[in-house]
Amino acid sequence: MTLWIGLLLGLILLGAALYWLLIVTEGVFLGRRMVVWLYDITAHKYDGIKAFDDEAERFFVVRPLRHHLRHIPTPLILDVAAGTGRLSSYMLDEATFNGRIIGLDPARKMLNLAALKLAPYRHRAMLVQGTAVPLPFPDNSFHAVTCLESLEFFPSDQAALAEMTRVLKPGGVLMVTRRRGKDAKFFLNRSRSREQFESMLTDLGLVGVNTQPWQLDYDQVFGKKS
Ligand SMILES: C[S@@+](CC[C@H](N)C(=O)[O-])C[C@H]1O[C@@H](n2cnc3c(N)ncnc32)[C@H](O)[C@@H]1O
Incomplete structure (x- = not known):
């Protein structure tokens, strides 16, 4: 039981970290190439x-x-x-x-x-x-x-x-x-x-x-x- 709770908390933390790194700050803490790549793959949605x-x-x-x-x-x-x-x-x-x-x-x-x-x-x-x-x-x-x-x-x-x-x-x-x-x-x-x-x-x-x-x-x- 404790193992499952630990795993669940770990997943929630990982999800929050990825959301912060990729969505909120758009890759800036992962380097310039990541920022540019994220803009490239989402370019078609940008104006919308x-x-x-x-x-x-x-x-x-x-x-x-x-x-x-x-x-x-x-x-x-x-x-x-x-x-x-x-x-x-x-x-x-x-x-x-x-x-x-x-x-x-x-x-x-x-x-x-x-x-x-x-x-x-x-x-x-x-x-x-x-x-x-x-x-x-x-x-x-x-x-x-x-x-x-x-x-x-x-x-x-x-x-x-x-x-x-x-x-x-x-x-x-x-x-x-x-x-x-x-x-x-x-x-x-x-x-x-x-x-x-x-x-x-x-x-x-x-x-x-x-x-x-x-x-x-x-x-x-x-x-x-x-
Ligand atoms: C939020 S968009 C803004 C685009 C435009 N100025 C506007 O207002 O719609 C951020 C832009 O910064 C560009 N960018 C990211 N890193 C850059 C860098 N190191 N040098 C120049 N532009 C960069 C991205 O490719 C993206 O087009």
Whole structure:
């Protein structure tokens, strides 16, 4: 009897550990390759799970980016962890946006879906398979660098943000997200308070760093390269 209870408890603990490792934290404690593999095998479900709301995306993603880039006629944007092309498709769909976007992501199947979505904007969208560290671009290349809902899944958010800052042009804008909400604590020492996140960006040389509440699970954080 005691043996069966022990086995049952063991199974429950194992199930909870696997749920935490694979579902809640999406493989981040098992290494970069595991994160990318999980995105590859679930890519076909991604947009359905996220169910992006067009109006909210235009208001919270397109509008602030357009505002920061309003004085640049043809901005060049880098979207790190582009996924299925969320940011690129909403930006390029905006009639008043005349810029170009490079989307970078290591998960081939996420990029394949992005390519389908971005086909109508072929001449203004480019997709690159790669990771956030190192970014395969020269210093001071982009008017804006974005990274939505992804930093907590990278091996080091700080190293990735340093790379994003490096490739930003002076005066360029960074738009990223900080994980918050009830699940943030499951990321253990990878979770950062608003103050910690803002001071990390300031230490990287960004100015005017500010946080805007966005969704239950994410803040948006903006900064400019001085
Ligand atoms: C939650 S999705 C976000 C995708 C997109 N930014 C969005 O908002 O829909 C996280 C993305 O991060 C990508 N990713 C995971 N590890 C990465 C890394 N080390 N460098 C760059 N991207 C990575 C995944 O392949 C996945 O597409």
